Amino acid sequence: MNTLEWLGTLTAIDTTSRLSNLGxxxxVRDDLQRQGLQPWLSTNAEGTKANLFCTLPDQAGGTQGGIALSGHTDTVPVDGQPWTSDPFRLTEREGRLYARGACDMKGFIATAVAMVPEFLAMPRAKPMHLALSYDEEVACIGAPVMLSGLRERGIRVDGCVVGEPTSMKPVVAxxxxxxxxxxxHGKAAHSSLTPRGCNAVExxxxxxxxxxxxxxxxxxxxxxxxxYDVPYSTITTNMIQGGIAMNTIADACEFTYEFRNLPVLSPAEVQARISxxxxxxxxxxxxxxxxGASVELENLATAPGLDASEQAAVxxxxxxxxxxSSVRKVAYGTEAGLFQGAGIPTVVCGPGSIEQAHKPDEFVEADQLAQCERFLRQLAHSLA
Structure with a gap:
């Protein structure tokens, strides 16, 4: 299948993070196996979700080093969004390809998978790798499992390109x-007897x-x-729940907060200030x-920032x-920081605009996919 056919196939499979991505x-695994490759999977504890890693050996059969092409397979929900076409059926209108995940980030995955036969036919002196993860949208859960598998198998990768939507421009941080x-946790009481309670909401x-x-x-x-597009660290409280009735002192209140830190700011230091x-x-x-009052804190997600070295070969x-050559840094997160933390120099570069991600009528432009094809073809030739 070509890139558009692969994109139609991938977007037709609902991989919203709350669902399995095994389909x-x-x-992808079956297609790679038909081409004589040996992809391996690493799963979550329940076996309902999986990462896929596949090495395309070099012309001498070597599997160490080379470049990995990385993408996450899960998407955000479409619930309540006013789509004008079926979000799980790829629709083309005026050069734009609409579907959930078309931009974030099945467009990159479709391009990479479609080009595997071409990659295999090239006389490369270094291998290429495909790295597809689960649950990036819910705290980058899958990538650490895959990276652990790389360590256990002794697989070395020289560099990684994470294909998040950057309009095919390199993002280095x-x-x-x-x-x-x-x-x-406070203490409940009738609202007329406030001294007898401890108001958790307040x-x-x-x-x-x-x-x-x-x-x-x-x-x-x-x-x-x-x-950076937002040049400082940010922290927000976005969800809160507490109390049972208007005339009852609330004995419990729960809220979530998130912070997005510049790489120079330690997350541990931020949390220490709050504690x-x-x-x-x-x-x-x-x-x-x-x-008996108490406060409990629970970490829901931690994904490290990226600060790529300009001297790195990738x-x-x-x-x-x-x-x-522009120094481009962004406020949103990716799995790139995890790859970098595992000792794999990483850059973010992929088709589509982040402005389309997570929205109704998400789309990727066909021209962006064509640019991605040219980019990946040149990348593969550089490994000759």
Missing amino acids: LIET HKGLNAWRCRV HAARLICAIRDLAEAWRAEGPFDEA AYIQGELLPRMRSEFP TQLVRALTAD
Whole structure:
């Protein structure tokens, strides 16, 4: 199948993160096996989701080194979004290809998989690898499992291109992502007897305001990096739930917050500041009202930022192939930081615009896929 046929096949498989991705992974696996390759899978504990890693050996049969092409197979939901066409049926209108995941990031995967026969026919002196992951959209859960498998199998990769939508322009840095759940426990009472209770909602609000103060300090004081589209670290509280009735002092409140840190800012330091406020200010106030009051913190997601070396061979190669020397850094996260943390120099570059990701009527332009084909063809030739 060509790129468009593969994109139609991949987008027809609903791989929303809450569902299994095995249908997609097995479709790709079977096609690679028919070409004489030996892909291997690494799964989650339940066996309902899988990563796929496949090496395309060099002309001498070598499997070590070379470049990996990486993409995540899961997508965000379409629930409640006003799509004008079926999100799981690829639709072309005026040079745009519409479907959930067309941009983020099945367009890159479709291009890479479609070009495997061409890659295999090239006289390459170094191997290429396909690395497809699960659950990137829910905290980059799958990639660490795959990277652990690489270590166990002794597979060495010289560099990686993560094909997130960047309009085929190299991205050399992005922020880290850290998500936390906070549970505040107070004491219930009738709202007419407030001294007998400890209002978890109100005390949670104090912590939320302290988190907002931290966000405002970063915005005003930095650290800054003007190469980013948002040039400072950010932190927000986006979900909250608490209380059972209007006339009952709330004994519990739960909220989530996330922060996206510049690579120069340590996530541990950020969390230490929040914990210090809880221990030093919030809990003493709560326990003056109710000695049994408590606050629980649970880490929901941690994905490291990316800060690619300009001296790395893969960075220089991608810059040369795209004829782009701009220093481009972004606020959104990818799996690139995980590959870099595993000792694999990594750059982000793929078809489509991040502005289309997660939206109704998500699309990738056909011209972007054609650019991606040219880029991957040149990349493979560079390994000759």
